[in-house]
Amino acid sequence: MGRTGSRFDNAAAESFWAVLKEEIGTRFWPDRATARADILVFIETFYNRSRLRKHTHWGYLTPHETRLRYQQNQVLAA
Template sequence: MGRVGSCYDDAVAESFFASLKAEIGTKVWATRAEARRAVFAHINYYNGNRLHSTVRLRTPYEARVCYRPPVALAA
């Protein structure tokens, strides 16, 4: 998180929480445990099933598993 206009702004977090609110709603759960279950079920879906255009239409899990950092060759 950084200042306005910084490349470290919280756009990714805001996007995630917006989709969380849209998909599980803003209802009031009877217990804290029920709310936690709903949030963790959404996170499981979000990371394991939902395709993201920013990672070439793969799930975040697939993108993380397939990621290979660039190799710098020594001169």
């Protein structure tokens, strides 16, 4: 994140929290460890690996696929 009060940083954070609340919901967990585990599973299995970026610039790829493609291009350029 950038400096305090940057509206551009706030938009990215708010977008993430909106997706998290929509997918997981607002439920209660028995303890903090269970909540952390459920959120980690959500981030690693859905948010990073199967959620599509809904924009033609990203080619409708998942964030994970975008990162792999970027890393391949970096290796080839070196």
